[in-house]
Structure formats: C-alpha cells, structure tokens
Amino acid sequence: MKKNVLIMCQYFYPEYVSSATLPTELAEDLIEKGLSVDILCGYPKEYYEGKEVPIKEQYKGINISRVKYTEFNNKSKVGRIANFFSFFMAILLRFPSLFKYECVLVYSNPPILPLLPYLISRITKTKFIFVAFDIYPDNALKLGAIKKGGFIEKLMKGINKRVYGYATSVVALGNEMKHYMIKQGLVSEEEKIKVIPNWYSTNKITDSATVFNKEFKELREKWPFIVLYSGNMGTAQDMDTILECVSMLKNREDVLFIFTGHGNKASYVKEYLNSNEIKNAKVDGFLLGSDYTDILKISDVCLVSLAAGIEGIGVPSKTYGYLAAGKPVLAIMSDETDISKNLHEYNAGGNVIQGEAEKLKVLIMKYMGNREDLEKASSNARKIFEDLYERKICTDMYYHMIMEAINKGKL
Template sequence: MDNLWIATELFYPEQTSTSFILTKIANRLSEKYSVKVICGQPVYDKKEEKMSAFTLNSEVSVHKIKGFSGDKNSLVFRSFRLVFLSFSIFFYLLKNMKKEEKLLIVTNPAPLILLISILKVLKKIELVILVHDVFPENTVPAGILKSNSLLYKFIKKIFAKAYSKADKLIVLGRDMQSVLEEKIRRYTDTSKICIIENWGDVRGIYPIPKEEALNSTSLPTDKIIFQYAGNIGRVQGLIELLKVIKSVDNEKLIFYFVGDGAVKKEMLDYVKFHQMKNVYFDEAYSREDQLFVLNRADVAFVSLAQGMFGLGVPSKTYNILASGKPLLYLGEENSEIDLLIKEKNVGYSFRNDQINEMIHFFNHFDEKAITDLEHKKNNARKLAENHYSEEIILNKFYNII
C-alpha cells in the first residue's frame, strides 16, 4: 500500500470537531493507504475515553509531538504553541517522508501551511489541504489583526502563495470556495478546489423527546429553548447576540448557552450586569453527551461574527440537523449555512446587522411559529440522512484523495 501522511494539530483521542473529523478520515483512508499521522499532544481532552462512535483503527500509525502546557484560551500561549508544533511537524516530515508521497494537512496549525509549501518543493510530494479555517483572513473578525495593517497584508500574500502550491484544496462550502478561488488566482490558473462538507452523526444523534433530554437539567420545560452549544469563542459573535436578547420581551422564550471559550466570562458578566432572567449557561459537554444536549433545544443557534464570509463553516450544523432541530443562523448573507437554510427550509437566517429584525422575530415567536417548527424539524432530519451522513461524506474523501 502507498503511504498517506496526515498532519494536524488535533487528533484522536481529542473530542474537538477537528480531531473527530481527521480521525474518521484517517480510518476511512486506511482502507486504501498505509496512513501515518503526525500531530500534537492532547490539549482539550487529556484523558482517553472509550466511545463506541469514536475509535482509531489499529492500522493507523500515530506520532505525537511533545509539547508544553499552558492556558489554551491565551492568544500568546496558543500562538507560541502552534509555531513550535508547526516546525516540529515540518522537520519530522522532512526526515521521514519520501519523495512523491501523499500528504493531507488541515489548516490547524496555520504556520504549517507555509512550511509544507517548502516541503512540497524539496520532496515533490502530492499535497492536499483540508481548509477548515482561512488564515490570516479569520484573524480580522477575531480582532487579532487589522485588515489595513502592513503585517496583515504581508501575511495574507505569503499564505495565498502557500495555498496555491497545493495539488488539491478541499473546502467546506460554496462561500469558502469563492474566497479560496480569489485568494490563489494570482498564483495559479489550475482549478483544484473541491467542496466536501462536514457530516452529521445520523446514527448516534437523532430526535428524542425534549422532556427526556431536559431531565438532568434545571431548565424550565414549558419554554421555547433557543440554544447555542459549542465553542464560546471570538468569531461566533455571541456578545452581539446577547445585546439582541437583552431587548427581547417574550416570556415564552429562554436562551441557553452550553460550552466554554474565550468570551464566556464576558458573557456571564454581561448577563449578570443587565440582570437578564431569560439566559442560562451550562458547562462544556463531551461528544458522548451530544444526543441529550442537542435535543434540549427547540431551535439551535449557529453564528459567525461579521466579516467571516467564506472563512469557516461551523461543523456543529450537521449534528444539529441530525437531531432534527431547525437552525437559527446569524452571519453573512449567501454563506453556506445561509444558503442551506433558504434552499432546504431548515431554519431561519439573519445578517449580523439585522438587530431590529431579530428582536421582532423573537418577540413574535408564537403558536403559529411553533407549528412551522415541526415542518422544519422534519426537513432537518431528512436532509442530514440523505445528504450529510458520515458514510456519504467519507466516501467523497475516499474518492478524491
């Protein structure tokens, strides 16, 4: 069997979405390649938990780069760690990869993209980049870099050239495809961008009665629950969402945020300061808990901050669909999730600046809206089963790589 190398920041047994997706891809591709993974040490999930839906094939070889501990929410620590990890992976591959072997990398850690473009020249490898985040463009809405700064323009230029060196670029949606096409146009005429969406776990996640899912919580059972579950980070626009919720006057609704991340404390402080009685918080949850967590919602938030068009497609979307829950998307118009909602009638979509429209929507969410929810719930589950199952999406990776 030919060798396929996979380089990533996160891999099994981490339960984050990137790790889960890369592990599943590695398992599937081990059916036709000898798969060798090079990755970092666990950062988020340091204990290996037995999960029936998440295992690693014994045929997949894994080498973990030794790192160092620190605050994962610290921008300085995370940047230093990713640079160190990128150089470590690069030198390991430089030493161990043979000429013309195949390499799949994901866009975490970002500095690795630059280093691997050098490796491609040195060893003439076949390079496939799975684009989960578009760097450095995603640093602007996160407030890390300014789009008019010389540093940003320089980094953007060298990364565009590095992306263009790939033999294939796999993106998550139509908006990301258009961004990447524009990004690499200056450096290559070759069309090598293809779309492979993320998938939903349609076997392990499915609709269950809301009352059953709420059993272990203190949430009221007689309310319509709008839920955000996942990383409470800088690019989700959640502080802006709280400002909208502050103006909502509908006693039928509550808003439930589940997870952890860089802006959670700021959200907690905001809710406490404004004495918002319709907002609830819960801790981060494991992948094993998703079935119950997702089924607590009547409607599930998927959000991206202003300026994130084409820079990411939230993977949580597809498990939400698997649970039969409609989406409420807050983000750029004509982004992949916005198009999905409008084309398949699986939820509601608002631009980040449609503040008055969102307040009106929440305040007028009545019995008629609840009836419409049932139709959207059925559409969501059917869409996950027919288009975004694990088998369907992994077959696309098998055929393309």
C-alpha cells in the same frame, strides 16, 4: 513502496473538539476503503481529560504518531503563537520520515503547518492536499487580532502563496469560501478547489427521546420553548446580536436561552446576562457525549453565528450537529453562505444579518407560536443533513479526491 496517505493535524483522537473528530473520522473511513493511513499530530492536552496516551498508537488500523509541544495559554496572543511555532518545530524534527507517502493531507491549523508538505512536494513527487478550515491571516486581520502590514501578515501571505499555489487540491468548506479564495487570488485554477463541507456522525445521535441528564430533563419540563447556542463563543462569532435579542425577551416566562461551550467571549456572555438581570438564560460549559445529546433533545431551535465579514473565511461546523438532530437553525450570517441558502431552500429555519436582533426575535417567536411550523422545519432540517452533510457523503468526496491526486502522476 510508499504508503498511501499521511494526515497532518494539530488535534486528533482522543481529543473531542470538531477539529480532532473530523480528521479522526476521515482516517477511519479511508482505512475502511483500503488505504493505508498514518497520522502525525499533537499530543492531546487542551481538549482531553483522560489518562495519558502513548506517543505512538495504532487505533482502528490507523498509525498515530504524536509530538509534544509547549502548553502556553491559547487565549493569549503570545501564548498561541508560541504554541504554533513549538508544534511546527516538533513536526519539523520528523521531516526526514515524511517522504514515504503518496499523498499528504494537511489541515490549516496551525497556519504555518502546511509549509512542510509544500516543501515535501517540491523535493519529491508527493502530492499534497490542503484543507482550509479557515483562511489565515485574513480572519485574524478582519477581527483585529494582528496588525495589517505587520510581520505575521507578510509571513503568512508568503506561506499562502506557496501552499495554495502548489497544492494538488485545496478543500473549501463552502462555496462562499471557494469564491473568497478565487476573489483574493489565493488559487488561480478554480478546478483545484474542491468544496467539501464538514459533517456530523449519525452515531452521535440517538433515536431515543429519553433525556438522561436530570437537570436538562427538569428544564424541558419547566420551559415551553428552549433556544440553544452551542459551541465556540469566540472572536469569530457574533454574540451581541444574540444577547440583544435575549434582552428583548428577558421578561418572558415561556422561553429559555441556553449557551453551552467555550471561547474568549464565554465570560462576556455570562457577565452580560448577570448585569442585565436576565433570568431566562443560562450558561453551561463544553458538553460531551450523552450530555450534548441531551441538550440537543430538549432544544426547540438552535442558533449559529459568524461575526460580520467572516463569511468566506470560516464555516461553523456546529450547524451539522443541529441538522443531524433535526433542529431548525437560526443563523446570524450573510444570505450568501451555503448554510443560509440551505435553510431557506429546505424551509428549515432562517437567517438574519449581524445586528438584526429584532428580526432574530421575530424568527424565534414564529416558531414559538406555531408548533406545526416547528415540526415541519425540524423534519426539513434532518433532510438537509441526510442530503448534504452525512459523514459517508463527505468522506467519500475526500476519498475520490485523494485517489485522483495519487493517480495523477501515474497516468
């Protein structure tokens, strides 16, 4: 008898980035609903600093199988591609064992991974669901990371034609991503696309106002207003608009900008702040656990951004943590994104277009100057989260989609 679900992803428990925690929490919730769930993932390295973990492990009823692959520098284009193919080949060696499932759910990272469930579905009647965290190679082309008309683009276009075409369902993280898929001809049947956003777990947010990190506590006592940017500072993020806005407010002693996270623009952010002698801004590394909770507690508003043209290709999941903490969000992205629409509909912050640093400054000063507006926006931000982005809401949508896929051939 076939098992219910296999989830294929590069990152999983115990790694701590959202691309690991999201499939982990999904698997936990599917187990709670009575499904059998196996995981085939990469061995933790890049986003894990604990003791060595076993190749095979049972965690909360989930059967985890991990594969080891190369550890070249992911910041290097060659290193990243080598790691992608190494991981793919390590999974390919397990190919004969992948036919025992009713449904395979596969994530878009690395972008060649979904080719395997496509092949399984062609050989057997196994259903497969493709979760598009982003759309490759479109994102790489937009950001100039690969050459238009080159081998990688042609290879990925061929893979996408098969993966999007034969998937039982394709998950888009937002309506703008769904529209992009349709416009680009990736999916011909609109009903195949399921819009399911990412989420944030409420158990990561505490109701206590106590700040345990001594440094953060001192910052909160010193600065009347704190603006937070947390998460990836990479090619897909517009950091220039934020930094230009910070420069406009550099002489103010009543506002502090905090940047925390990682990415290939993190060093650029540090250098910019230093070279422009900006004293009311600081950069921290990637924060975990209570440190991340504390940084959210001391912040008044939070920033999220996308580079121009990335809308529809990716969705910044850090937004959901901000909303869960009841923080107004100021977004640098198109008006047509779900995030921007949510913020305006609920009056929980706002958005500006890339390059509109002056308008971002005005938005920040609006909340600096009116504590009542800030408190209302905070309450509204939490309401967005409760209505749209709670974990149970989103994982329930996955459960129903998986059950629909499993039952599709049984009727």
